[in-house]
Amino acid sequence: MLLSGDGVLVIGIAAVLPRAEARLCIRAAVREAAAQWLKLNIEAISVASTPGAPPRLLLAGRAASLSFSHDEGLSLAAIGLHGPVGIDVMRVQDIADWFHLARDYLGPQVAEELAACPDAQRPLALAQAWTAREAALKWAGLQLIEWDGAVLSCHLQAVGTPQNFVAMLATIRGQARRGNTV
Template identity: 40%
Template sequence: MHWLTFPIASPALPATWLIATGASPANLAERSALRRETARRIIAAQLGLPIEAIAIGHDERGRPLLAQPAGAGLHLSLATRAGVVALALAQHPVGVDVERVEPLATPPLAALHPQEWKALLALPEPERPLAFAQIWAAKEAYVKALGTGFARAPESFAVTFASRETFNVSDPERSARCLGTSRIMKNGGQESLAAAIVVLG
């Protein structure tokens, strides 16, 4: 897995770009436009094409897809949080998410799998906000890779971190365990963000 912080080409796929845009989108439409235009710029660099040759569409479930150039064989996923745009590209279905670490928030334990909330409550209280953000980013990345979004109940599958950078997803609806990668970053040195990517294949 390659993690990049600048809109330059990755040496291989899968890859995830985390771009701190400095923007403060005010609504869903502005966030969508920021994601789309940032992604077009990155994909153009990756494919060696002018940005005008890149078009991003959506499938019937709303999952983003590379509409142009047709036949590129790439899967993509997008996320935006606190002015950071995340783009994941892979040859297989992929999901990416970014979550803000909320130091004063109480984690919504009811939305977690019992295995997850037990692990969370076993941590010292100051460590829980970061751990929750990592778990939630991993869960959202997984349902994006599935193409279901949270039409799939978040408590119906379990994320387990093997290390600070890697995690497993145990899903009773899928026979094989799924592996993912996590990353923690600072947005302008002000906020901590947790990112995660899952590639199915």
């Protein structure tokens, strides 16, 4: 599954795999897609990752922004040629302790908005809020931490996914990806 536009490429693999295997598969898919997209030899493309730092895609002597996300059954990656990207995917599901999770990681305002949602709509709304925050944090090169009030000024866009998943893409403001399905 591929979507591209405005210097951003989103790649997805829908398969139930052990996490380590999913990581290898999405990295291979990123290299293949980038080679095709940029008309480069796949041998000139590699994924560089250092613990505590965002991954990078090395393209024949230059680097591109790279972000990964996995949930059981779906792995996504985003490549940004002109600046940072962040992507996050989450299965829509009912979470018993949703209010404390939202308050602790998404902030009091989002927790209150979720509390005001009808029960049947809350799992989707929580997944949308969670993936937006995670994608924005990845865009900023930050790790998930408890709510600190930081406002991240990026462009957020929903990425179409298979049923029961939600995904968000974060890019530089004014840099939106065309298309809406993965």
